[in-house]
Amino acid sequence: MKAKVHVYLKPGVLDVQGKAIEGALHGLGWRDVSDVRVGKTIEFEVSGSDRAKAEAEAKAMAEKLLANTVIESFRVEVA
């Protein structure tokens, strides 16, 4: 099964990369864009076919390593 963990900085945490990208987009003419945030997706294969178990394990991986829950929130997706 394919698992995806989407990690984003929590709202209220300064996203300097997002700000830089916003500036670049404005410079290219897309001036209606605001509040750009940059996240990351970590995807991996999990063996087995128990979807609920895979989701729970991906969540545990996110809490332990893939996300820093002081500053990031995450969303798990298992196909």
Added chain:
Amino acid sequence: MRASVVVFPGSNCDRDCATAVERSTGAKVDMVWHQDSELPEGTDLIVLPGGFSYGDYLRCGAMAAQSPIMQAVKAAGERGVAVVGVCNGFQILCEAGMLPGALLRNARLKYICKAVDLEIVNAQTRFTAGYVGRREARMTIGNGEGNFFADEQTLDRLEGEGQVVFRYKGENPNGSARNIAGIVNERGNVLGMMPHPDRAFEHELGSADGAILFQSVMASA
């Protein structure tokens, strides 16, 4: 006296830390590989050095914080052994949950490499008692992710409990909350700081204020 400098893949300030501790305090320094499960017996000070452990992949210090040796470092910290995390070492201590908060990308995105004047906010910690009446120290910073962040409640608690040890004087180089440059844990034995005492241990380097920090903590061991 003995000190351990932990070496992670990508650490690059480990040898400077060893030299700084040796020359400042005369302690015997052991270099400890991150895959080891134990620290040398009788370690009085553990140093997590600066650098780019794991290439800063995922997040700075995130994977280093899960290294086998960190179990021993945490246990030693819980026993009251002194731990200093410098730069990447500070990031590792936060990721390991040994210190609160996190280090974000510098507010203006640039990697900042320069000398900074620090205010010694708490001169009563094991690390700063040696400054004896001095309110300032001069060291250098060199980092791209030195922007200290914690929620307002945590920041209030850190300030209220005397856990803020160093603050940047004058211009805040990286956007750190409340100009925080270094903090200790509640117990006062674990210090994380972005400036480099390992680059300020003798006058030829521009400042010997880092030597005072190492001497101070060794005297308290």
